[in-house]
Amino acid sequence: MSEMKDMLIEVIDKIFKDCADKETVDLLEEGKWAENLWELLAENEMLNFALLEEHGGVGGDLDCIFNVYRLVGRYAVPIPFVEHTLANFTLETSGLSPITERATILIDEEQMLELQEDRLSGLLHNVPWARHMQQLVTAAKQQDDYYIVQIPLENAAITKQINLAAEPRDSITFNNAAVIQKIVVPYELIQSLKKINTAANIAKMSGALEKANELTVQYSKERQQFGRPIHRFQLIQQHIAILAGETAITNTSVDNMISALAEGREEYEVALARLRIDESSRIVATSAHQVHAAIGVTHEHNLHHYTRRLWSWREEGYTSYYWKKVLAQTLLQSEMDLWEFITKSNNVIQPIGGETNG
Amino acid sequence: MKLPTVQFTEQQEKFRLEVRSFLKKQIELGTFNTKCDSWLSGSDPSFSKIIAKQGWIGMTWPEEYGGGGRSSIDRYILTEEFLAVGAPVAAHWFADRQTGPLLLRFGTEEQRKFFLPKIVKGECFFAIGLSEPNSGSDLASVSTRATKVEGGWLVNGAKTWTSNAHDAHYMVTLVRTEPLDPEKKHKGLSQLIIDLHADGVEIKPIRYLTGENHFNDVFFENVFVPDNMVVGTLGNGWVQGLAELAYERSGPERILSTFPLLNELVEELKKQGDLIGLGEASKLIAEMWGLRNLSIGVAKMLEEGGEVAIPAALVKSIGTKFEQKVPEVARLLVQTMPCLEAHKNFDRYMAEAILHSPGFTIRGGTSEVLYGIVAKGVVAG
Missing domain, CATH: 1.20.140.10 (Butyryl-CoA Dehydrogenase, subunit A, domain 3)
Structure with a gap:
């Protein structure tokens, strides 16, 4: 599986590197859609990479999926690659058929519409990229039952909105719109989809964070003041060291979170990683801008592609605000002391080295 | 910078619980009270002996020197459990963390055979002599000097902020064995094992701001150190010391x-x-x-x-x-x-x-x- 993962990462990394250049990312500000990038991914059959092998994917290998999502942050990829692939992953995981039409996803327990005779009516906020997409995969309720549904966006009323990085986060209204597919799912699946969506967001954030760090180190070597590169100054070195530390802690924590999810032993790793990356996003954005000084706050420089994404993504989906409360409740109810709690979340359920799904 | 993720095995988890229940029992018996910062400020030689009986000092070292031959992850678990309950492990801490690995990597066979089994038994504690009154962050500027004499070295100078020197038997000491070259300060430094009970060694407590005694001034006046107490290669002390720091800092x-x-x-x-x-x-x-x-x-x-x-x-x-x-x-x-x-x-x-x-x-x-x-x-x- 790891060979497959390396190959995929190499292919997708190259596509992003070649096509998600500054001009393409900037298109977003004009409300435009990077069609060529989407097409290139489609031609290379990368839009179904998160599916089962018979559908051309990696068989739901979460290690592979989340490591690919890191690249989306790393290149500030201006298309809903994560949303489309996660929507299809969700369809397949819940027992529905994946689709080739452009799909986005919203899993939000606070925003679940009521299914009535296979139709949905109502308003949904912060639907990623809705204006550019054809289908929505979301969770709905029917009395006490939870459903995963696929519903077309063509007849939905869309109010365009954007996040701090100019990524579409639209409000959409359905008026008695018919779902195309639906399946009743256990509440546990909704819970696990919350984690999957949070983890995807964390993976994206870690990629953006790493890139902001690299840009800063690079700039500190190129920029000269007082006759020498600014990395020679101790106060700049302090920023560089802090950035390196936050990046190392974030990457190791995201690695730990991914392996816990991939090996099916995740307990609180997603919550802890989410809280931790909030902290590193704040520190990295602050220090990266401080070292870049004035040039870094211009639109011309690309640092803002990453810092604006960090500021946006940290507020999206299930945020630290939510996971902090989950952890508080868990601690309150737990009979373990804190040390038992922490060391238990590192417990072995299955021996290491075993092949995961697929 | 890519670091591995570690998943503890079932055996390692069992070991963790074994240590935990042992420590819980010690607390119940009143052997120690939980304390913050116990690894540095909680020196209790008799508790170190209890730990030694469990085979928990030098547990990663080869069995031929009395060690446990266990993995560094086992030691990590052990250390975490000590710290989580604030156990007084300072007495044997430096020997276990630094001196053992140093001697295993750079020491002579004679040194290993002499020191390691004693450390493992909790009978021999080490201090680490680095800082000096005029060499703090600029460590390479140390001026404690060792002069060659028949069969060994004569050491003169002073170390300061030496944690636990008052409970320790020996000190791995960074000294200058060649005259200082201001252009190459890192050169000519060597590590000597100094017997803290030898003639010419004087240890004076420095009281911490709470009044407690954790660190010390250590003075050397014509202290004789035999040749077989040089660690590793003469003049290579800086490089050898750096290797220790990874253990010390992480x-x-x-x-x-x-x-x-x-x-x-x-x-x-x-x-x-x-x-x-x-x-x-x-x-x-x-x-x-x-x-x-x-x-x-x-x-x-x-x-x-x-x-x-x-x-x-x-x-x-x-x-x-x-x-x-x-x-x-x-x-x-x-x-x-x-x-x-x-x-x-x-x-x-x-x-x-x-x-x-x-x-x-x-x-x-x-x-x-x-x-x-x-x-x-x-x-x-």
Whole structure:
């Protein structure tokens, strides 16, 4: 599986590197859609990479999926690659058929519409990229039952909105719109989809964070003041060291979170990683801008592609605000002391080295 | 900088529980009281002997020297469990953490055979002689000198801030065995093992701001050190010392010095049913989890012989800042009147955490020096 993962990462990394250049990312500000990038991914059959092998994917290998999502942050990829692939992953995981039409996803327990005779009516906020997409995969309720549904966006009323990085986060209204597919799912699946969506967001954030760090180190070597590169100054070195530390802690924590999810032993790793990356996003954005000084706050420089994404993504989906409360409740109810709690979340359920799904 | 993730095996988890229940029993027996910063300020030679009986000193060293032949992850688990309950492990700490690995890597067979079994039995403690009155962060400027004489060396000079020298039997001492070349300060330094009971050695306590005695001034006046007490290669002391620093800087003691307070904070908040407070505490827990991932990753890499100087410096600089943050967050979540004599655990741990905090980011390399090391490494890499 790891060979497959390396190959995929190499292919997708190259596509992003070649096509998600500054001009393409900037298109977003004009409300435009990077069609060529989407097409290139489609031609290379990368839009179904998160599916089962018979559908051309990696068989739901979460290690592979989340490591690919890191690249989306790393290149500030201006298309809903994560949303489309996660929507299809969700369809397949819940027992529905994946689709080739452009799909986005919203899993939000606070925003679940009521299914009535296979139709949905109502308003949904912060639907990623809705204006550019054809289908929505979301969770709905029917009395006490939870459903995963696929519903077309063509007849939905869309109010365009954007996040701090100019990524579409639209409000959409359905008026008695018919779902195309639906399946009743256990509440546990909704819970696990919350984690999957949070983890995807964390993976994206870690990629953006790493890139902001690299840009800063690079700039500190190129920029000269007082006759020498600014990395020679101790106060700049302090920023560089802090950035390196936050990046190392974030990457190791995201690695730990991914392996816990991939090996099916995740307990609180997603919550802890989410809280931790909030902290590193704040520190990295602050220090990266401080070292870049004035040039870094211009639109011309690309640092803002990453810092604006960090500021946006940290507020999206299930945020630290939510996971902090989950952890508080868990601690309150737990009979373990804190040390038992922490060391238990590192417990072995299955021996290491075993092949995961697929 | 890619560090491995570590998943503990079932056997390692069993070992963790074994250590935990042993320590719990010791607390019940009254052998020790939980304390913040116990790995440095909690020296109890008799407790070290108890630990030695368990086979828990030198547990990673080869069996031929009395060691346990266990993995460094086992030792990591052991260390974490000591720190989580604030056990007084300072007496044997430096020998176990640094001197053993140093001798295994650079020492002579004679030195290993002589020292390691004694360390393992908890009968021989080491101090590490680095800083001098005029050499702190600029360590390479040390001026304690060793002059060649028949059969050995005569040492003159002074070391300072030497933790636990008053309980230790020997000191691995960084000395100048060649005259100082101001252009190449790192050259001509060597590591000598000095018997702290030898003639000409004088140890004077430096009282910590609480009045306690953790560190010391150590003076040398014509102290004779035989040739067979030179560690490794003459003149190679700087490089050998650097190798030790990865062990010194990356362990759980750079994260957990104030853990007893954090643990007690959560207990207090649970008692009060304070969900908002527990939410704030969760942020600290996430920070600790992040640091722990990094620190365990370094431990694993050290075992595999990887280059870890930079991540080790990161564990120390960020970990110790976290240790300092714990009391500052905790005091805003639970009402406290900190006092070292307090009956209430929370107040006592708070006092220990606050009073010991300033040292965390100084000892073992100041944060400022570490930032410099990291930044230079990052820019060069």
